[in-house]
Structure formats: C-alpha cells, structure tokens
Amino acid sequence: MSVSSAETGSAANAAGGRRTRSWIAVPALAALVLPGVAACGSSGSDGAQLALTAALPDKVPSGTVLRLGDPSVQAALKASGLQQELDDQGVDIQYANLSGGPETIEAFRADKLDCGSVADIPSLFAAWTGTSTKIVFESVTIDPLKHPIYQLGIAPGVSVRRLADLKGKKIAYSPGQAQGALVLRVLKQAGLTKDDVKLVEMTSTEDSYVTALGSKAVDVAPLGGALIPEYAAKYPGGSTIYTGIRDDASTLYCLTSSVQDAGKAAALKKYVVARTKALLWENAHPDEYAKAYYQDVEGLDEADAKTTLEQDGTRGIPANWDNAIDRLQETADLLSTEQGHDKLDVATIVDRRFEKIEAKAAAGDVVRGDAS
Known part of the structure; x- marks a missing residue:
C-alpha cells in the first residue's frame, strides 16, 4: 500500500x-x-x-x-x-x-x-x-531550447535584454543547486567570468529568489515554473529573459x-x-x-x-x-x-x-x- x-x-x-x-x-x-x-x-x-x-x-x-x-x-x-x-x-x-x-x-x-x-x-x-x-x-x-526549465528573472528597474548585459550585475547564486550551475553556463555563453559580475550566494528556497529580485537584493536570478507567473504577479515591473542554454x-x-x-x-x-x-x-x-x-x-x-x-x-x-x-x-x-x-x-x-x-x-x- x-x-x-x-x-x-x-x-x-x-x-x-x-x-x-x-x-x-x-x-x-x-x-x-x-x-x-x-x-x-x-x-x-x-x-x-x-x-x-x-x-x-x-x-x-x-x-x-x-x-x-x-x-x-x-x-x-x-x-x-x-x-x-x-x-x-x-x-x-x-x-x-x-x-x-x-x-x-x-x-x-x-x-x-x-x-x-x-x-x-x-x-x-x-x-x-x-x-x-x-x-x-x-x-x-x-x-x-524551446521549453527551458529556467528563465532569468530581472529585477524591476534593471535593464538586461541580452546575456552580455549581465556584466556588472548582482546575480543570485546557489553553488550546490542546478540554478548555480546554470549561472556559470550563462556567464560562459555570454563571454563573461565570475569577476565580471557580483555573485550573491543564497540558497533557492520557496520564493527566496522572487523576494530577492523584488527587493532588489539582486539584479538577476534564475526562476522556473510556478515562480515565473508568481514573480510577474507580485512585481509587475520585473521581467524575464531566456538563457538559450539547454537545462x-x-x-x-x-x-x-x-x-x-x-x-x-x-x-x-x-x-x-x-x-x-x-x-x-x-x-x-x-x-x-x-x-x-x-x-x-x-x-x-x-x-x-x-x-x-x-x-x-x-x-x-x-x-x-x-x-x-x-x-x-x-x-x-x-x-x-x-x-x-x-x-x-x-x-x-x-x-x-x-x-x-x-x-x-x-x-x-x-x-x-x-x-x-
């Protein structure tokens, strides 16, 4: 049973x-x-x-x-x-x-x-x-690539329209989770290194990334699934972009x-x-x-x-x-x-x-x- x-x-x-x-x-x-x-x-x-x-x-x-x-x-x-x-x-x-x-x-x-x-x-x-x-x-x-797990959530008022725009941004980073590996892949695809951005270490739990974006504790964070409509509903000034990376x-x-x-x-x-x-x-x-x-x-x-x-x-x-x-x-x-x-x-x-x-x-x- x-x-x-x-x-x-x-x-x-x-x-x-x-x-x-x-x-x-x-x-x-x-x-x-x-x-x-x-x-x-x-x-x-x-x-x-x-x-x-x-x-x-x-x-x-x-x-x-x-x-x-x-x-x-x-x-x-x-x-x-x-x-x-x-x-x-x-x-x-x-x-x-x-x-x-x-x-x-x-x-x-x-x-x-x-x-x-x-x-x-x-x-x-x-x-x-x-x-x-x-x-x-x-x-x-x-x-x-048409159905990625994650999109990059962009904080309200932050301008990121392509991956190269990540330079200088604060990015939520969880080293031991899939989101952390995705961030590293994104930087590599954009021709950037960890020194070109500020990685803010935090574990993705519940809607912690959504809250961090909404409060502008970070400029960028990977969001997936139910968190994408949640973010759009809670913070209308925010946006998301695709990574173009298989995940x-x-x-x-x-x-x-x-x-x-x-x-x-x-x-x-x-x-x-x-x-x-x-x-x-x-x-x-x-x-x-x-x-x-x-x-x-x-x-x-x-x-x-x-x-x-x-x-x-x-x-x-x-x-x-x-x-x-x-x-x-x-x-x-x-x-x-x-x-x-x-x-x-x-x-x-x-x-x-x-x-x-x-x-x-x-x-x-x-x-x-x-x-x-």
Whole structure:
C-alpha cells in the first residue's frame, strides 16, 4: 500500500519527472518532513545484498519499503491509476513531499530516504561531499531550447535584454543547486567570468529568489515554473529573459546502499517501469496532470497551471543515456574548474542497469538520439 507523508505542499526544483520548479526550505534533521518514513523506524528491508553488476531481481520480498521523494510523479501515478498497479505488485512506497538537492541529500544522510527526483547537480554534490548515490532514471525535454526549465528573472528597474548585459550585475547564486550551475553556463555563453559580475550566494528556497529580485537584493536570478507567473504577479515591473542554454536534466537518484539492497532494487525496477509510463501518461493527459499536480499540489490556479505546463513542454524517454552522461560530465568538469571540486568520472554515479528497463517500458515512445 502506498503511504504518502504529505498530499499537498511545494515540491522542489527540477525533478526527475515533469519539472517541478519551486523549493521547500531545508528543515532541521529532527523535523525533516518525512513522517511516514520516520514512523517505519527502519529502511524496510531484510538487508539481502546485491552486487552493482548483478542483474536486477524481479521478486519484491514482503516487507520491502521504498522511501521516495518524487512529488510530481507521485501525483501522476495516482491520477493515472498506475499507483494501484504498483500496489497490486506488492511495491510498498512511502512518499515524502520533497525533492531537489539540499532536501534529498540531507535525508539520505539521515537514512530517511532511498531515492529523490532532482536535476543533474545533486548527484555531483553528493559525490563531492561523501554521499554515495546512483542515478537510476533519465528523462529529457522534447525541443529543450524551446521549453527551458529556467528563465532569468530581472529585477524591476534593471535593464538586461541580452546575456552580455549581465556584466556588472548582482546575480543570485546557489553553488550546490542546478540554478548555480546554470549561472556559470550563462556567464560562459555570454563571454563573461565570475569577476565580471557580483555573485550573491543564497540558497533557492520557496520564493527566496522572487523576494530577492523584488527587493532588489539582486539584479538577476534564475526562476522556473510556478515562480515565473508568481514573480510577474507580485512585481509587475520585473521581467524575464531566456538563457538559450539547454537545462532540462531530470533524474531520479538513489542511495547506493539502497540500490545494493536486493529487495529495494527489485521494487525500484518496478517503480522505474511505472515512472516511465507515468511520464508518458502526462504527455497524453495534460489537463488531468495539470489539475493533479500543478493545481492540487503546487497550488496554482487553472490558468497558471496550464501556462506552466505549456512552458514545460513534453518529456521524453531517451533510447539510451549516452548524451545525458556526456552532458553530465561537461557539467562536472565545469564545476570542478569554477568551484574547485575534485575531478569526477560521472560514469561512477550512474547505474545503467536501469537504462534498458526504462527504454523497454517506453516502447516506441523513446526519444531517438536525444540530440545535444
């Protein structure tokens, strides 16, 4: 049976399903918003170990529990009926209403979560900060440059019409989040360096970037999804511009120890199949999905839910993960250079056993080639 720790609330940044764009604040560990998981008192497994090179098992042992932070897909599974199919297969999921890097990494370290939906940056920072994880799901955006996750929010009274205009501006910068990597990519594309701007370090939580723009604490900040109409409504003098940079990385990553647990690995195999079908269901049922997630969970009105979904575009399942891994390596190399991290071979944080499972579940709906 599926147990949800929260039916409503704000989900995090670019999730591993349809992109979710707002952030929830990181609570103290003692108050981490995982009541359903905490009540379990353990990871919900008999502990049978599975080698990372072994075939994924099919049988889910009784008593196995998957603890997932995957809010947007959770809504799609419920609305589509796919959650019932998982229940019927004996896949016991305890959902937590969180996703994104800071929340999931903190939950991983507290052993309160098995997997979380994120963009590409959290898996890198997990590795750099000593938390071993594996990416088990990749999805992409069809025509990603036409449907970016983020736009650059411009503070009222500030003139930025093209990327070169960023020179000398105060830019919100969160080093450990996808927004921070985007800022570095934007500067590189504009032919600017960090010395050409003033980076204002701040974590993107809830509408912190919106508030910072509105108060002119910063001149520029990346905004995504529900935050874009929110910003326009709260600060009519503000504006947004497109970056022209692909930013559609969307994954599900898990604790390595969870993937090495034979029971959890079997349950995760079934979840990846259902998750794939849920994303395709979203594409085929946009109105139902907008209601189930953007209205009922994110709290948008019908018009803003429709606008946000249109901004998202259509999600696709790649035929293979080659291009996604190449892009992740480029990002890791950029952050290593700009932020002083150790060099990282991203192949070590990707579990490609799930690659064919995902593509098979998508059948003819895979994205051939996944153009860079």
